[in-house]
Amino acid sequence: MQVEYSANNVAAARSLQVYTYLYTSMATFWIYDYACSLHQEWTFLLLSRWSKVKGLYIIARYAPFVLLAGHLYMNFIPNENSDKCQLLNNICSCFSLISVSCSECFFVLRTCALWNNNRIVFVTVVVTFLAVVVSSIGFAFATTANAPWTTSAIPGITGCYQSSAVVQLFIPFLLLIGLEFGLVSLTLIRAIQSWRSSNSHVYTVLVKHNIFYYACGLFFSGVNVLTLLLFHYGYQAMFQDFQFIVLAILATRMHLHLWHTDRYTHSSNALVFIPLSDISSAGSPI
Template identity: 25%
Template sequence: MSSDTADAIPFRSFERLRAETYTDAAAAALLIWDYFLTFDLEVSLMWPSEWSIIKILFFLTRYLPFFDVTLVMYYQIKPNITEETCRRTYEPAGWLIVIGIIIAEIILVVRTWAIWGRGKRIGYALLAASILAVVPVLVIENIFLKSIVFSPHPGPATPGCLLTSANPIIALSFVVVIVFETFVLVLTLIKGVQQCKLRNHDIILLQALMIID
């Protein structure tokens, strides 16, 4: 790579690459640590249970992260990696991350639907909200991944993919997820308050009956 090309790459791109590498490495370590901390619970609670959609979703959200983390660490630390290889690993890693998030959100939606007694109205509301959240996220992710531009490193021994340009629209996907999870949180809080009031009412009624007796 010529010195002119190296000078054309902003130094902040190298700083961002190193920061992303350290962050991803820390996240990978936390993932492995959490896995071993909870493995005994998985064996005792999930393995003996009957197969269901929820069980399948659990194992998908449990083990898919190991695939995308492997891809991420590969393109973050491999030296002398080409721009084409960067794209071929970055795109599937990005889609795996999105799929993992969607699966986790589905589990959250099912849980919320369950605490609301699996009512039809709340089920339709959660389904509509899920569609309104998932479709934009998929569209945004596609636009983002198609816009990414990698640049070669100044030296072949420099590890990682140097992402120098991408559509900032990806930030909108986080906004969509935050809005969706806020909606689910509000539903959960409403049901929690209702259950708390009902429990307090039952306690007061029981105390009154004890006094009468």
């Protein structure tokens, strides 16, 4: 006996399938990236001195493993309990926020380093960053707490989604756009001020990294705002963690590159690493 399903049920089922494919692709990409950078990463972890930035690196690098594992479990394991979906989503959301916050921290500290840790710039950037983080956490959990979770009515389709739209989730991405636009503006202003006086290769790498990272962040934040406003079912959230994964890869890869660039620049003394590698201790002109 053939059972007919409504157009909404079919659309929801397709969105869950796309959502599952996307997270599977992300997990594959993350593992591939980790395998490709394994030698560089362990060289950094074993030879670099312990600092707050190294701690940020470890959190930013390994939090996505838990994030992806949680989403893959939620997407592949048959589950008819909406409360369990809510719990799993809250856990994944926590690791998403931890991951993106650590990734952004790298570039907040890099921007401050470009400005030689100018007190006014440092206080302004840090206060703005903390305000964005706290506001984003509030909006994220307030808007999803009351939105009911449901599973597909079509047998064989696993995963769950929020049945009502949560378009208010675009607000954290707007806040992130504002933060990154401010940081990229500070980077460009500093680069214009110093482009004649600075011959440092590390300085050039730092500026290029900052601008490329912010450009990617602004692009993906814009995509997420549009996705949340225009789509429904599982499509709404399909690029949120994709953005956080990409930013985590960029932040950790760029930090590894900066550290190794600095290390080879000062190869005459194998035990010396310039302050930019640890960013937080950069207090002199670059």
